[in-house]
């Protein structure tokens with residue numbers, strides 16, 4: 001048999017980016033009131049990409065005014081079906097620009113281009129289209145009351161909503177926030193993460209082009225304690241939606257309580273148990289656990305970062321997982337074959353290294369990884385924020401690496417003996433975002449899925465997301481459900497009307 005070598009895939013070109021990026025307020029692209037801007041950095045090289053207008057309280061005030069004006073203007077009067085058409089047009093515009101958006105996401109965040117193109121973009125498009133469909137279907141109902149009355153509910157928009165998103169899935173988190181908010185007829189002010197503001201600005205430009213009225217969508221880049229805090233504590237913002245760290249979520253909720261008691265929804269951290277029983281398809285479990293931890297450089301709120309493996313198959317599992325992880329291709333995120341790019345920032349790289357050191361000190365066994373930069377990297381990436389894929393075994397529940405969200409490519413494998421034990425240990429955390437179970441025993445799968453306290457449980461799969469599948473956390477992983485029909489509740493006020501007849 002003869003084989004022909006497959007030609008090496010060509011590197012994708014990074015996109016050209018304007019040196020100065022203004023913000024969008026009331027349909028106008030403007031500099032910040034203070035005149036300040038900040039640099040956004042390419043995490044693969046450590047080089048500045050461009051300067052972005054830096055919003056703070058004054059800019060948030062202007063954006064909230066513009067959003068209120070839009071609610072009281074044409075947007076507030078638009079037919080629900082018209083909102084659906086605009087959302088579909090936005091999805092079409094994103095699709096028409098998907099290569100550019102994927103490349104921009106990779107440049108600003110560092111995620112491999114194959115992931116941007118094959119995961120972030122399709123999920124983003126699906127989300128906008130899903131909520132386009134909901135725009136004219138989120139209706140109230142009539143209901144019988146005692147006496148001679150006609151009674152019904154109306155589903156009205158909440159009003160002006162503030163949205164604060166993180167840097168790990170910038171395009172997708174924007175879609176999760178914008179889709180339901182716009183379908184339900186709210187106007188919004190988005191503060192993207194300071195590490196990754198570029199795709200949010202590009203999508204806002206597309207939204208203006210497809211015809212969202214001025215002021216419906218406002219994007220104010222800036223930092224958390226200034227722009228973010230101003231939004232969370234604003235007296236004229238009706239709701240705040242936040243995704244990020246649990247500690248920041250508490251600050252946002254406190255700000256909401258101390259200002260106007262605006263509605264709050266939170267999607268926060270996790271330390272998700274991924275449970276592999278000895279009767280599972282071990283190779284499938286290896287694939288799923290590997291993907292569930294290392295995907296997106298480990299920067300996933302749902303990362304399966306407590307990997308429980310049954311004693312009987314522990315050694316086999318660890319051996320196979322180590323072999324697989326060693327082969328992971330780390331490097332240039334613009335190369336189509338790259339599986340792992342840099343972490344998003346120097347800060348995150350340092351934080352992850354810190355956890356690796358603590359893991360070693362507390363007695364976990366480092367099997368592979370632990371160095372920052374893989375030796376295979378080219379000189380241009382020598383200052384990138386890379387972390388080697390790392391596997392710890394002999395991890396115990398009380399160790400720091402088994403309790404805190406590492407948000408990096410660091411796998412902790414724990415051993416267990418039986419079902420009751422792993423349920424109890426799986427639930428021994430303040431978090432409750434996700435969990436997974438690997439087994440061929442149906443009864444066991446159902447029992448464990450029901451017993452684990454988590455917003456999403458995957459059985460014999462991991463990281464399966466869909467716009468129709470509600471997502472959110474039990475316990476300190478959050479408040480409310482995004483995606484699916486449930487997200488409509490986050491962006492709807494229910495009004496009861498009772499009329500004497």
Ligand code: NAI
Pocket residue numbers: 164165166167168191192193194222223224225227228229232243244245246248249251252267268269270300301348351405406407
């Ligand atoms: P963060 O929660 O501080 O940042 C997320 C967003 O909140 C950003 O837009 C930020 O500007 C904003 N923010 C920060 N402080 C704020 C404040 N006082 N008021 C209003 N908004 C504020 O997360 P950070 O610092 O980027 O990352 C630290 C750790 O948080 C990570 O290592 C990871 O463990 C976790 N994290 C979890 C995420 C998740 O999806 N669950 C996403 C991002 C980070």
Ligand code: MG
Pocket residue numbers: 224245248
């Ligand atoms: Mg922070």
